[in-house]
Structure formats: C-alpha cells, structure tokens
Amino acid sequence: MREEGKLAIGVDLGGTYIKGGVVNLQGQILRRESAQTLSREGPKRILAQIANLVEGLRRGDEVAGLGVGCPGLVEPTSGIVRDPPNLFGWREVNVKEELERKLALRVEVANDVNAAALGELHFGAGRGVKDFICITLGTGVGGGLVLAGKLFTGSKGGAGEIGHLPVNIFGPHCRCGNYGCLERYVGAEYIIERARNGLKANPDSLLSPLDKEGRLTPKLIAEVALRGDKLAQEIFRETGEIIGAALSGVVNLLNPELVIVGGGVAQAGKLILEPIRRTLAERAMNKEIQKVEVIPALLGEDAGLIGAAALILKP
Amino acid sequence: MREEGKLAIGVDLGGTYIKGGVVNLQGQILRRESAQTLSREGPKRILAQIANLVEGLRRGDEVAGLGVGCPGLVEPTSGIVRDPPNLFGWREVNVKEELERKLALRVEVANDVNAAALGELHFGAGRGVKDFICITLGTGVGGGLVLAGKLFTGSKGGAGEIGHLPVNIFGPHCRCGNYGCLERYVGAEYIIERARNGLKANPDSLLSPLDKEGRLTPKLIAEVALRGDKLAQEIFRETGEIIGAALSGVVNLLNPELVIVGGGVAQAGKLILEPIRRTLAERAMNKEIQKVEVIPALLGEDAGLIGAAALILKP
Numbered sequence: 001m002r003e004e005g006k007l008a009i010g011v012d013l014g015g016t017y018i019k020g021g022v023v024n025l026q027g028q029i030l031r032r033e034s035a036q037t038l039s040r041e042g043p044k045r046i047l048a049q050i051a052n053l054v055e056g057l058r059r060g061d062e063v064a065g066l067g068v069g070c071p072g073l074v075e076p077t078s079g080i081v082r083d084p085p086n087l088f089g090w091r092e093v094n095v096k097e098e099l100e101r102k103l104a105l106r107v108e109v110a111n112d113v114n115a116a117a118l119g120e121l122h123f124g125a126g127r128g129v130k131d132f133i134c135i136t137l138g139t140g141v142g143g144g145l146v147l148a149g150k151l152f153t154g155s156k157g158g159a160g161e162i163g164h165l166p167v168n169i170f171g172p173h174c175r176c177g178n179y180g181c182l183e184r185y186v187g188a189e190y191i192i193e194r195a196r197n198g199l200k201a202n203p204d205s206l207l208s209p210l211d212k213e214g215r216l217t218p219k220l221i222a223e224v225a226l227r228g229d230k231l232a233q234e235i236f237r238e239t240g241e242i243i244g245a246a247l248s249g250v251v252n253l254l255n256p257e258l259v260i261v262g263g264g265v266a267q268a269g270k271l272i273l274e275p276i277r278r279t280l281a282e283r284a285m286n287k288e289i290q291k292v293e294v295i296p297a298l299l300g301e302d303a304g305l306i307g308a309a310a311l312i313l314k315p
Numbered sequence: 316m317r318e319e320g321k322l323a324i325g326v327d328l329g330g331t332y333i334k335g336g337v338v339n340l341q342g343q344i345l346r347r348e349s350a351q352t353l354s355r356e357g358p359k360r361i362l363a364q365i366a367n368l369v370e371g372l373r374r375g376d377e378v379a380g381l382g383v384g385c386p387g388l389v390e391p392t393s394g395i396v397r398d399p400p401n402l403f404g405w406r407e408v409n410v411k412e413e414l415e416r417k418l419a420l421r422v423e424v425a426n427d428v429n430a431a432a433l434g435e436l437h438f439g440a441g442r443g444v445k446d447f448i449c450i451t452l453g454t455g456v457g458g459g460l461v462l463a464g465k466l467f468t469g470s471k472g473g474a475g476e477i478g479h480l481p482v483n484i485f486g487p488h489c490r491c492g493n494y495g496c497l498e499r500y501v502g503a504e505y506i507i508e509r510a511r512n513g514l515k516a517n518p519d520s521l522l523s524p525l526d527k528e529g530r531l532t533p534k535l536i537a538e539v540a541l542r543g544d545k546l547a548q549e550i551f552r553e554t555g556e557i558i559g560a561a562l563s564g565v566v567n568l569l570n571p572e573l574v575i576v577g578g579g580v581a582q583a584g585k586l587i588l589e590p591i592r593r594t595l596a597e598r599a600m601n602k603e604i605q606k607v608e609v610i611p612a613l614l615g616e617d618a619g620l621i622g623a624a625a626l627i628l629k630p
C-alpha cells in the first residue's frame with residue numbers, strides 16, 4: 001500500500017446511531033454506513049454491530065486500521081471504555097482488544113469528543129494550531145484539548161470535560177454529582193428552561209406558541225432569534241456570556257491560541273459566538289491571553305468519525 | 316565538564332528578594348546568595364542586580380547556564396517577560412537576551428510559579444509523575460501545569476493561572492478584571508477577611524486579640540486552629556472546600572494523577588489539605604478522575620530557585 005493511498009475506517013459510536021466511514025489521508029469520507037445502536041442490549045451486541053459495519057465498509061480494500069470514538073471514559077493506551085452514558089450494561093469493556101480479535105485489524109479507541117477534537121486538528125478548524133480547546137454544545141457540553149500539538153487525554157483518558165467545570169461552586173446540583181457545572185447552565189435542557197422562565201415576563205414572544213406545543217429546542221429558539229425575537233436573542237446572549245465566562249477560566253489555565261465551538265447549539269452561529277467572544281475578551285486575564293480566537297468547528301457531525309480515523313491515519 | 320558534574324545557576328526574582336543559587340544535577344543548592352529587589356527602580360537596575368548575584372555565585376566555576384524564574388507573563392522561547400506584578404516600570408523586557416549579553420552564559424526564563432512546578436517535577440513531589448498540577452497558596456494563588464511529562468506553558472507562556480479560574484462567575488470582582496476568581500476567595504487577604512467576619516459571631520475566638528492587634532495572618536490563624544480554636548478551624552475548612560471545589564473543575568478538565576499544594580498557606584498542612592481532598596473526592600466527575608492524589612510540595616521556598624536551574628539542567 002502506498003502511503004499516499006492510505007485509508008482507515010472511522011467509527012463514531014453514539015447512543016442512537018453507529019456511524020462508520022472509510023477515510024483517506026485528506027480526511028475525506030469515501031463511503032459511509034450507519035446503523036441504529038442497540039443501546040439496551042449490552043456491549044457484545046454493539047461490538048458485533050461495529051464489526052459488521054466495518055466488514056461492510058471494508059469491501060476487500062486494504063485499510064490501515066480502525067479508529068473508534070466512544071462515549072464515556074476511554075483509556076487511550078489500553079482501549080478500555082468505562083461507563084459510557086446512554087449505553088446500558090457496560091461498565092468496563094476493552095473495545096480495542098475485542099475488536100482487534102474480531103476483525104484482525106489494528107484498532108485505536110478514543111473518547112468521542114476527543115476524537116472530534118483530533119478531527120478538527122488534522123482536517124478541520126484546528127489545522128496547524130498547537131494549543132486549542134474544543135467545546136461541543138448539545139444535549140450535554142463536552143470538550144477536547146489539543147496541547148503542544150497533540151490530543152491531551154490526561155492520566156486515565158478523562159481529560160477535556162469542560163462541561164463539568166463549575167462556573168459556580170455554590171450553584172445547583174449537576175447530574176455528575178458536582179455543583180454549578182457549565183453543563184448545568186447551558187446544556188440544551190437548561191437553555192429551554194431559560195426560555196420557559198423568560199416567557200413568564202414576555203408572553204408575546206414568538207417562543208410562546210412553540211412552548212405551548214412542547215416544541216422548544218435550542219435550534220428553534222435560534223430560528224426565532226434570527227427572526228428578531230427579543231427574548232430568544234436574550235437567551236442566546238445569556239447562554240453565550242456564561243460559556244464565555246467559563247472559557248475565561250479555561251484560557252487563564254491553558255492559554256490556548258484557539259477555541260473551537262461545535263455541537264448542535266453552535267449552529268446558532270453569531271448569536272452564540274459573539275457573546276462568547278465579547279465575554280472572553282472582557283474576562284480573560286491579560287492582553288496576551290485575550291488574543292485567543294473563537295471560531296466554529298469545521299467538520300460538523302462528521303468530526304467524530306473523521307477524528308476516529310485520524311487515530312490510525314495520523315498516529 | 317563531565318555531565319555528572321553539571322552545575323547551573325537558578326535565580327528566583329521576587330518583588331521583595333532576588334534569590335540565587337548554584338544547583339547540581341541532584342537538585343541540591345551548593346551555595347546561595349540573595350539581595351533585596353530594587354523593585355521601584357526599573358528593569359535595568361534589576362537585571363544588573365541579577366548579573367551581580369550570578370557573578371558572585373559563579374566564582375570561576377564552570378556552569379552550564381542560568382535559569383531565571385520571573386513573576387508575570389513569560390514567553391518561554393523568546394524569554395520576554397511582560398507586566399510582572401510588584402516590579403515597576405517593566406511592561407516588556409527580553410530578560411533572556413539582556414542577561415545573555417551581560418553574562419556570556421546561556422539563559423532560560425520561566426514564570427516563577429511555572430519554575431516551581433518544574434522544580435517539583437525533577438527534584439520534588441512530582442518526580443516520575445506525567446500529569447500534575449501545582450497550586451501555590453499565598454498572597455495570591457498561582458499554579459503550574461506539568462502535562463505529558465513536560466512543563467506546559469501555553470501559546471504565550473500564560474498557562475497555569477489557577478488563581479484566576481472563576482469559582483463563581485456571578486461572584487465579586489477580582490483585581491484581574493474577572494469575577495469570582497479562586498484567588499478572590501482564598502488569597503491571603505480574603506482568608507483574613509473571612510476570619511474578621513467570623514469574629515462578629517464568635518467574639519471569644521482566640522483570633523480576637525490577634526485581630527485587635529492587627530496581626531491576623533493565615534499563618535497565625537493556622538497556629539490558633541492547631542490549638543483547637545473552632546473559628547480558626549472553620550476558616551481553614553471553608554478555604555479548603557473552596558479550593559477543592561475549584562480543583563474539581565481542573566481535574567475534570569485535565570485528569571492529572573496528582574495535585575501538589577505549595578505556598579505559605581499550605582503550611583497549615585492537614586488543616587487545609589483534608590478539606591481539599593474530601594471536597595475533591597466528593598465533586599470530581601468519576602472514580603478514575605477521583606483517584607487524583609493531593610500532596611504538599613516538597614521543595615518549599617526553594618522550589619522556584621531549583622526549578623529555574625532545572626530549565627538548564629533538565630532541558
């Protein structure tokens with residue numbers, strides 16, 4: 001196999017879908033397949049699903065290996081995945097070893113958000129940047145760190161949990177057991193809660209009918225904000241300010257060049273990026289640290305899949 | 316010069332004293348000198364002071380170079396030091412270049428707290444540990460990060476500012492311009508403030524006479540706590556809990572093996588370490604991350620000097 005023709009398979013294991021693709025050295029997905037995750041049926045069935053998907057993608061092509069992005073705590077060297085949320089009956093599974101046996105392929109495993117950060121490093125918004133932070137805004141708030149040019153995973157693979165950085169240690173209880181975590185203020189359900197609370201004083205907002213139909217989502221709140229609704233705009237402003245304030249702590253701690261913002265909520269674009277940038281510039285510690293750029297992720301929903309393949313393609 | 320006989324000079328530049336020493340490969344200080352910092356007379360005079368100190372220490376010995384730990388933002392590659400607090404008339408000085416010219420010696424420069432972390436890595440509590448955090452509790456709260464076995468300084472040398480991680484983004488204004496920073500709650504003056512506030516409800520505390528004499532310091536509060544004073548103990552418990560809660564965010568983000576606690580306030584020992592450990596175990600995100608150890612620094616006040624020499628001895 002010529003180096004320039006190198007291919008790898010990337011798999012992004014989620015609670016709802018398993019997405020796989022054959023990826024080349026340019027980070028392009030040459031073909032893809034997906035399946036609904038049998039999330040309630042335990043690790044054996046899910047590993048069999050992944051193996052099937054990979055065999056289907058392989059089609060006799062020579063691939064250099066398989067990279068898998070998994071939720072939960074992933075120990076990069078061993079490939080052990082611990083307690084992935086939304087996948088039942090796990091606890092501790094050696095995904096690397098099991099899949100290597102099944103597939104006779106080299107397998108590398110990373111946390112799904114860390115894989116996305118790796119995707120952005122090699123093929124996305126982080127190309128050529130030595131120190132950056134990825135934050136993904138969705139149902140939960142995740143993160144990945146690229147430090148000194150490499151994915152930084154910490155001593156047990158747990159690094160990057162920006163969502164569980166407290167923004168107020170005296171604040172409300174978070175599902176992780178801590179108090180006042182960033183996710184507890186800006187996770188999707190709390191954005192919706194903020195909208196509901198705001199409607200009490202602003203019953204004429206365009207959000208009102210959506211709320212009555214039980215259809216409030218960050219995406220629809222963003223659409224309404226773009227149509228000029230004051231309350232919806234206010235919600236994104238507030239959400240962005242809280243994220244910016246949390247990031248001020250992270251940039252004071254890590255002094256990165258760049259913050260990459262991804263995930264569904266980030267599709268609100270400027271609505272959320274502007275207050276993040278403004279707050280960060282106001283709050284970060286000094287002029288040098290304030291120079292940090294805040295830009296949207298480039299790879300979108302494919303970041304995890306492409307980044308998983310990068311575990312093999314860019315070792 | 317034989318490798319095993321290698322010597323370097325370390326200098327720790329502080330707002331009050333400049334301390335220098337000749338350090339060997341075992342991290343031992345063979346001889347030392349110090350001078351009062353002419354902090355109001357600008358960088359030229361201070362650089363001359365450092366050069367004098369170094370010449371005095373050298374005594375014709377062959378030394379491999381000079382490492383300098385400076386307050387402020389230090390760009391490691393260039394050796395430029397920006398806006399060191401408590402040193403007047405700086406702004407931006409290329410300490411490396413200036414001292415190399417004066418001394419005809421190789422010079423490396425680091426932030427003082429980062430230098431202390433480097434000292435602990437090579438000769439102190441962090442030996443053999445790949446990922447750890449140093450936090451120094453004193454007048455201010457500083458920090459240094461060792462990640463993947465190396466001092467991590469960030470893109471402009473500003474990394475490690477744990478003291479300016481907000482613990483409450485809705486909290487009181489901090490001198491850095493941000494709100495609710497850790498330092499704003501546990502810097503020495505705020506520990507004293509906590510004692511004063513506590514005295515209103517506890518006038519019989521042993522702290523009362525100290526307060527009346529204007530002699531409250533964290534050190535004396537610790538002494539009184541060790542003699543069994545309930546208010547003094549409560550103050551350290553609260554201070555430790557806030558530090559532990561702040562560290563829960565840092566360990567969720569970085570998943571280090573170890574937290575090293577140094578600085579004057581850390582001399583309170585268990586009084587402060589126990590609540591830090593307990594809070595961290597309660598609040599960190601999961602069992603693997605909770606495995607982080609919290610131990611006192613080993614090198615004490617010499618950490619900065621020894622770490623500065625390590626810039627040369629352990630490149």
